[in-house]
Amino acid sequence: MKERYLPLMATIAVFLALFVTGGIFYKHFFSTLVLGHILADNAFIIIAAIGTTFVILSGGIDLSIGSMIGFVGVTMAFLDTQGWHPLASAAVLLAFGLLFGACQGFIIDFCGIQAFIVTLAGLFMLRGACFMVSLDSVPIRHPFVGVFADASIPLPDGGFLASSAIVMLVVLAVAIVIAHFTRFGTNVYAIGGDRTSAILMGVPIRRTTVMIYALGGFYSALGGVIYALYTSSGYPLAGTGNELNAIAAVVLGGTLLTGGVGMVAGTLFGGMILGLIATLIIFNGSLNGAWIMISSGVLLFLFIVMQRSLVGSFNLRRTA
């Protein structure tokens, strides 16, 4: 087995261990129904995290995800009240996400400002824009929302794959192809692995950086669309703090924050692990929401320590 699959294997092992633990402690936990619900509930955050994976693989970071989810949702709801079809507003907003991300990427590369700060300004800007669109929660009443919610693929054993989960799996497949089978994907890994070498090898840094953040913006806008359709409403505070959940999902998925090492598929399992923790605590019933935060933190800690020892013992990345 190649060494670079080790973190991914570890992530899947943790996911399975958590799932089996849940099955042992709680009746009915070990079922496709629960699995389908976890997939559907976390689809939007996993979609956004898939885009973030590219950003982090290139050694950057994108903090504007949560605000993008909120902005897309609240704008979709607003356009719905103006009589737009959800698909039309989704198309416009996806284009906006792409463009916004591209702008961030351009500023990061052209002005030589850290990605952290530029996307932080992006976070403030989009959240401010949310409040300008609406201060209240706005319902989306278009019949298409009902059609979207009802569409699902039945799974054996009584579960079902909701439409949001299907969209998520499709875009995950697309992202895996982009990351591992295109020139762009190779460039992303090259920039994240060793920027200086990438420049010397002739990797087009500016074009790739702009494309990376454009992709990140597109995926988080898509996450926002799915979130709005799934909850059939737009709320200006939606997605607050989700940028960190997305980053946590990427880290739990085995991607190194220093860039260059990781796999897009890992992010799916990273996001699912976060979803599993929340579900386990809800199943328990006697624990409150504070435990979700604390156990996420503890798990994040254990994972990072594990990653460090893996990196150290297998030399996944010389400079890490």
Place this chain on the structure above:
Amino acid sequence: MNIEQPHALDRRPMSAEPSSKTTAPSPDLGTRLRALTAHRATWPLLALVIILIVDGIIAPGFFTIRIVGGRLFGSPIDILYRAMPTALIALGMAVVIGSKGIDLSVGSIVAVVGATIAWRIHAGDPHFVILLTALAVGLLCGMWNGFLVAVLNIQPIIATLILMVSGRGIGLMINLIYGGTDPSFQSPLLQGLSVGSIGLIPTRLILFAGLFAVLWFVIRRTALGLFIESVGANAAAANLAGINARLVTFSVYLISGLCTAWAGIILTADVHTSDPVSVALFSELDAILAVVIGGGSLAGGRIYLGMTLLGALVIQTLATSILMSGLPPEYNLLVKAVVVLFVLLLQSNNARDAVFTIFRRRKG
């Protein structure tokens, strides 16, 4: 066509002194202007002045300071007063960023400190002991971050993400320990430190000035500041030079934890209650912004304490002027983002060159 920028001024050897000494005997105006545009204090100061001028225009009497109820009263005092928690957190952040680190957990540390204060007051501790306990809790959080970064060698952004994710949960758990139904409290000592005033001047300003002086002394008049900056610039080289990089890195998170704890005491005593979910929300982002507006680079190697204070003041002045201008407070974030982006673009040599080039072409 590229106008030569005296970038070298930005990269002068470590020194807190402004680079005014470099002015050659009577250089021409253009050179002087260019030296000024490259000075790191110019742009943030210009931003602050512009915001203040706009304030003076839209709000007559903006700069009037009166004495009401035995203390100074007026918009400038109000800005200073409200900027203190952010400025405190930002000072700690500036030190951490100087070591090439970052502390995302400051908001959560404020939450934990607040919850601890409410808990110990309900338990009936003497208030002076509670004050020390709160500081100790901040120190403990800093030790945890420092342990992860310095001992386990985890990247700072991730190491502090752990406490950021779980800290507010810990605060909620502490609230639950003593029942959690009513985390409000009364404490003459803590509230005096936060909202009281000594003579005409608000106490928190005096305490901030004291803390700033101590921190400035530690960073600029002992070797620690030099050590931190050299670790931030190149940890390996610093280690070879005989600096215990691990210990230095550890210490910056302690400083950040302490500064944040003090901000936590002010914020908690201000509202007489512990609210781990929403207290100091986005404070880590504000603090980082203050450092960056103040010209600190996230690449490490520089600590600008005074400039960071200036950055915090820019942020608060902006927030106050949005409130006064009659714009809904919801616009706060948007305006903040635009101004920050503007300051950043001005600080970027590449963007400035592009603007200069366009102007040159227009002229012919």
